[in-house]
Amino acid sequence: MSKFFKRIGKRIVAGLVMILAVSSFTFFLVHFMPGNPVQTKLNTLIEEGIPPLQAQAQVRSMYGFIPHQPLYIQYFHYVWQVLHLNLGKSISYSGVPVMHLLLKAMPWTVIMVLTGLAVSFIIGITAGVIASVKRNSKLGDGLLLLSTFLHGIPQFIMALGLAYVFTTIFKIFPFGAPYNAAISPGFTIPFIGSLARHAVLPIAAYAISGFGAWALTMRASVTSVLGDDYILAAELRGVTPSIRLRYIARNAMLPLFTILTLSVGFMFGGSIFIETIFDYPGLGYTINTALAARDYPLMDGAFLMITAAVIIATIVADLLYTVLDPRIQRI
Amino acid sequence: MATANLPTSHEHIKPWTPPTFWSIAWKALRRKPSRMLGLGILVFYVLMAVFGPMLYPANLPTNPANIYASPSWAHPLGTDFEGTDVLALIVTGSRYVLYSAGLAAFFTVSIGAILGLVSGYFRGWPEAIIMRIADFFLTVPGFPLLVVLSTVWNFGNPVSMGLVLGLTGWAALARAVRSQTLSLRERSFVEAARGLGLSRRQIVFGEVFPNTAPYVAMHFLLAITGSIYLEVGLFFLGVVPFSTNNWGVMLNLAFSQAGAMYSTRALPYLLSPLFCIMSLTFGIVLFLGAVDEVLNPRLRSV
Numbered sequence: 085m086s087k088f089f090k091r092i093g094k095r096i097v098a099g100l101v102m103i104l105a106v107s108s109f110t111f112f113l114v115h116f117m118p119g120n121p122v123q124t125k126l127n128t129l130i131e132e133g134i135p136p137l138q139a140q141a142q143v144r145s146m147y148g149f150i151p152h153q154p155l156y157i158q159y160f161h162y163v164w165q166v167l168h169l170n171l172g173k174s175i176s177y178s179g180v181p182v183m184h185l186l187l188k189a190m191p192w193t194v195i196m197v198l199t200g201l202a203v204s205f206i207i208g209i210t211a212g213v214i215a216s217v218k219r220n221s222k223l224g225d226g227l228l229l230l231s232t233f234l235h236g237i238p239q240f241i242m243a244l245g246l247a248y249v250f251t252t253i254f255k256i257f258p259f260g261a262p263y264n265a266a267i268s269p270g271f272t273i274p275f276i277g278s279l280a281r282h283a284v285l286p287i288a289a290y291a292i293s294g295f296g297a298w299a300l301t302m303r304a305s306v307t308s309v310l311g312d313d314y315i316l317a318a319e320l321r322g323v324t325p326s327i328r329l330r331y332i333a334r335n336a337m338l339p340l341f342t343i344l345t346l347s348v349g350f351m352f353g354g355s356i357f358i359e360t361i362f363d364y365p366g367l368g369y370t371i372n373t374a375l376a377a378r379d380y381p382l383m384d385g386a387f388l389m390i391t392a393a394v395i396i397a398t399i400v401a402d403l404l405y406t407v408l409d410p411r412i413q414r415i
Numbered sequence: 416m417a418t419a420n421l422p423t424s425h426e427h428i429k430p431w432t433p434p435t436f437w438s439i440a441w442k443a444l445r446r447k448p449s450r451m452l453g454l455g456i457l458v459f460y461v462l463m464a465v466f467g468p469m470l471y472p473a474n475l476p477t478n479p480a481n482i483y484a485s486p487s488w489a490h491p492l493g494t495d496f497e498g499t500d501v502l503a504l505i506v507t508g509s510r511y512v513l514y515s516a517g518l519a520a521f522f523t524v525s526i527g528a529i530l531g532l533v534s535g536y537f538r539g540w541p542e543a544i545i546m547r548i549a550d551f552f553l554t555v556p557g558f559p560l561l562v563v564l565s566t567v568w569n570f571g572n573p574v575s576m577g578l579v580l581g582l583t584g585w586a587a588l589a590r591a592v593r594s595q596t597l598s599l600r601e602r603s604f605v606e607a608a609r610g611l612g613l614s615r616r617q618i619v620f621g622e623v624f625p626n627t628a629p630y631v632a633m634h635f636l637l638a639i640t641g642s643i644y645l646e647v648g649l650f651f652l653g654v655v656p657f658s659t660n661n662w663g664v665m666l667n668l669a670f671s672q673a674g675a676m677y678s679t680r681a682l683p684y685l686l687s688p689l690f691c692i693m694s695l696t697f698g699i700v701l702f703l704g705a706v707d708e709v710l711n712p713r714l715r716s717v
Contacts, residue, residue, distance in 0.1 A: 102550070102551070102554055105551055106551075106555060110563070113563060113564075113566065113567055116567060232700055233697060233700075235700075236640060236693075236696045236697055236699075236700045237693055237696065238643075238644035238647070238648065238692065238696070239644075240648055240651060241689055241692060241693060244666070244670065244685075244689065245689060248685060248686075253682075349554070349556045349557075350556070352556050352559075353556030353557055353558040353559055354558065356558055356559060356562065356652065357558075357648060357651075357652070360652060361670070368559070371559055371562055371563075372562070372652060372654075375562060375565070375566065375654065376653075380566065383562075383563065383566070384563065386559075387559050387560075387562075387563050390556055390559050391554065391555050391556065391559075394554060394555075394556055395554060398554070
């Protein structure tokens with residue numbers, strides 16, 4: 085068990101190092117940006133008649149930077165602030181802390197991505213098992229072709245296509261907001277119904293774009309497990325087909341955890357497209373609007389947050405794998 | 416006269432020649448019609464990108480009196496919000512998409528293969544540094560990274576686009592090549608090469624690299640599809656300023672400017688670039704099966 089905790093500890097330290105690396109990256113990015121926004125902001129504040137010291141304090145709280153200090157002091161100050169979850173202040177929402185805006189955006193992204201992940205996982209696994217068991221039939225070939233095809237379609241094309249087909253050509257689902265603005269938010273049945281109706285297409289876009297990878301890997305994994313000796317032994321013992329399938333599925337699912345980490349990154353990254361297309365005020369949408377508004381503290385904050393979400397999800401996937409596959413713990 | 420039936424000379428017995436690369440490739444292609452289809456799609460789009468733009472004037476004519484026209488003989492795919500022929504936009508836009516995707520795949524594969532070989536063969540501190548950087552690019556979600564990078568680097572022209580996609584996308588290949596190199600460097604033929612006193616450069620690029628080449632070639636094709644997705648996505652979001660017309664710009668204009676999402680009359684305008692991207696990706700995926708078979712002798716059935 086102590087090895088288990090050692091493993092967790094190692095992963096968490098690696099995750100923290102990664103978050104430090106990403107925050108250093110955003111620091112140098114803003115620092116070497118053409119036109120130097122920090123200096124420009126400082127100059128405009130001074131031109132507006134604000135005393136230099138007060139202007140410096142304002143810029144400092146906005147970007148987390150101290151102009152006129154050696155680079156390394158600026159850097160340590162910035163990283164220190166990030167470690168204290170202080171990501172500076174937004175420019176376009178003048179003066180609102182970036183963290184405050186991100187905490188509001190976070191649930192939209194996390195809930196949508198996790199739901200999409202769960203749906204694509206369930207459909208993908210089922211399709212993969214069927215495609216493998218029936219691999220010499222029309223059904224198996226069809227499923228293989230379908231998952232190869234869907235695997236190749238970019239996420240935003242899927243989202244655009246779904247949006248166009250189901251909101252413009254066939255007006256089945258509403259388009260362009262997380263919920264109907266006429267209904268006041270709260271724990272009421274119409275509001276939750278509206279939320280769910282608006283969420284169908286974005287979740288479908290996440291799920292369909294992630295489905296192919298799961299199905300293809302599960303198919304390959306099941307096919308390799310099918311030939312194993314313990315399956316033959318179970319058949320000879322005369323287990324029922326449903327128990328046999330359970331043996332197969334449990335063992336074939338283990339390699340999928342490596343896909344889980346890739347898939348999580350892919351889906352959080354794709355949130356830029358899906359949230360922009362469906363007008364969901366999540367982290368990806370925040371990156372895009374902050375970029376258009378030249379609100380760099382907000383953009384960097386949202387980027388850092390998405391990366392942190394991917395890192396945390398990767399650690400969770402790794403731990404789940406350790407718990408589910410007893411072979412790892414023994415090593 | 417019993418010997419009359421026996422061949423008196425060896426003239427008409429053809430000496431056995433190993434099948435050439437092209438005959439193996441042709442066989443692999445012919446085995447499944449879907450692979451021929453994939454090759455056909457690829458050739459079609461490459462020809463479109465190379466020769467297509469020559470058929471149209473540099474500045475496509477606009478016609479305010481004929482916006483969102485339905486498909487007709489004059490405009491096979493209809494017209495856009497300015498009255499420009501959609502087919503002309505597709506054809507002239509294909510050059511940017513294919514050119515920069517090809518460059519991006521080239522940079523991805525070159526950087527990934529070289530760093531993978533170096534870190535796998537030389538081990539030690541180069542490996543440690545390269546793999547930490549690879550971890551960074553593997554963890555950070557690629558698309559948001561490109562969006563953030565666009566604030567400091569205006570990578571709109573095809574060469575810069577290829578370079579930036581290569582610089583952010585090499586990590587997965589480097590990891591794979593490294594792990595193959597780790598096993599290859601212990602094989603006897605590499606040991607023999609070391610014993611013969613070949614230089615390290617000759618061993619890495621002359622002995623080890625050819626053995627990783629099949630995987631690298633596969634990755635090249637996959638990198639093309641990935642790059643198309645990313646570059647069209649960047650233009651679709653409007654992150655990179657539009658310099659030339661391409662499919663991503665078309666999608667962006669259809670989605671945000673022209674209001675195509677709210678009316679069915681712009682159907683051909685929105686669907687044409689979508690269809691092109693999907694069919695090109697699909698063609699590459701189909702073709703990949705044949706490449707896999709040519710490069711992995713074990714998959715060839717006798």
